[in-house]
Amino acid sequence: MSAKTELHFRLDAQLTEVMRLRVQSLQQRSQKRQEGERLLQPNEAVYRLDFSKQSLRFSHWTVRLAQPGRLTIIAISQLWTPDLTNLMTRQLLEPVGVFWRAATEDTPAQCYEADAAEFGERIAELAKVRKVMYFLFAFAEGCSPESVDCSITFIVDA
Template sequence: MSLELSFSPDTQLTEMMRLRVQSLQQRGQKRQDGERLLKSNEHVYRLDFSQQTLNFSHWNIHLPTPGRLNIIATSQLWTPDLTHLMTRQLLEPTGLFWRTNEDKTIQCYEADAQEFGERIAELATVRKVMYFLFAFEEGLGPESVECSIAFQSSK
């Protein structure tokens, strides 16, 4: 059975992380050792798993204009309501997708995208939700990008 899950923007968490950056700047403080601060072109998204036993199938990415989208997953160790995001909690590889003016099709590094999808499916076995940083580059923004991931259910 096929299952397609859409990434949902977590505007509240994105705002909370932006306030952390702003607070540090206002007080002239530095980030904690290893802390990963949200960059201005990054937004937090979440993926809610309705099933836990999944096999990665494919990505569904829609970029209406040329640009780059880098999707960075966080590991199961990050609890955004309790802890700051640490760089060691970011998974490799990331999902890098792009579109150029000359080519209307979405490009990606296929092996990385495949491995990234498989890692997400692995984490789904122990997670009900996962958080992601979406980095929008070269003219893309959160208002125009549609992104989902498809799995085959193992049940």
């Protein structure tokens, strides 16, 4: 019998602030970003997942949007330390997770299921070699960090 574990995405306010300072610094100095560098957009924040177990298989997403809007989750595929290295676009994992809730619906968030499943499977693969993984959450169309509750459930292989 396999056990399940639900991991909640947690806002990493410190890393989000470091990335915002990078954007601010470039703007103040009238400098351009480095070739291939990915700057944090105003509607984005950095979230993290901490893996207590490494041998995981993707089960399902649980995304609750308290109000209509769109949430895009982009995984950072490589080990990345914003205090030492800038985030490069080649470090972003495909596919991304896109979840939304329309204004007329009082239903759970919808998603592109095939992409969300593949995305979850890629995260499970990376969990085999990671203790922590970082993600960019992009909030749009009325979605905000305060209105989102997001987790991913894995089956733990014994």
